[in-house]
């Protein structure tokens with residue numbers, strides 16, 4: 674229904690390196706029953722995004738950007754949805770909103786692939802299904818896709834490029850001692866996938882910067898990669914680690 678279609682510009686396919694999720698001070702857990710995931714990038718989410726927003730910079734909040742917070746109602750009405758940096762909870766955020774809740778039935782044929790490619794590493798709730806349904810409610814409901822297509826396309830996009838293999842081809846292999854120039858990481862992904870991605874780093878328990886998440890940009894249909902239309906502020910330093918998982 675085009676009258677209710679979300680008017681975002683592109684998706685981020687966000688993939689996390691499990692080694693960098695796990696070796697922070699907060700640690701990680703493996704999904705119940707599934708054991709340790711393979712040493713591969715796993716999906717975090719497929720997030721609809723605006724190419725422009727009114728935040729001081731792009732990642733300042735999914736809700737209203739800072740410049741808009743505190744604005745009066747007339748201004749808000751004029752800015753409309755474009756005052757946000759991305760749409761979220763398009764089906765409403767509440768748990769009572771049964772119609773927008775992900776049902777296991779929706780993804781029954783994808784569960785095995787999702788379990789391999791989109792495992793939760795959180796210790797709060799070791800069920801990957803809870804992670805998928807959270808991502809569906811927050812981001813998927815804004816995607817203009819039904820739940821099955823949303824998850825199927827995320828999986829298809831991830832299958833196109835094995836990011837760990839792309840990095841290994843450029844000599845960037847997991848290590849707890851080596852560091853790599855972040856520009857080499859960026860170039861390796863651009864070369865290996867054909868498109869410019871954004872990178873996010875976090876810090877290990879010793880405070881050293883490491884590659885945490887790769888944000889690949891994807892067209893509005895969630896079918897093809899595109900060059901990311903805008904850079905992201907990153908916590909990456911000139912050289913980063915790719916810790917062993």
Ligand code: 5GP
Pocket residue numbers: 685720721722731732735759760811
């Ligand atoms: P963080 O502040 O940890 O980077 O992000 C917290 C959450 O905000 C993410 O899990 C995601 O749901 C949302 N988020 C952060 N950055 C972006 C972005 O650039 N685009 C979208 N669509 N969501 C984002």
Ligand code: 5GP
Pocket residue numbers: 689694717718792793794795797804807808811
């Ligand atoms: P977002 O950053 O998308 O807003 O939030 C991610 C949410 O999913 C957090 O509340 C986090 O606790 C939960 N979560 C569950 N499993 C994972 C995981 O493997 N990685 C990340 N980044 N978040 C996870």
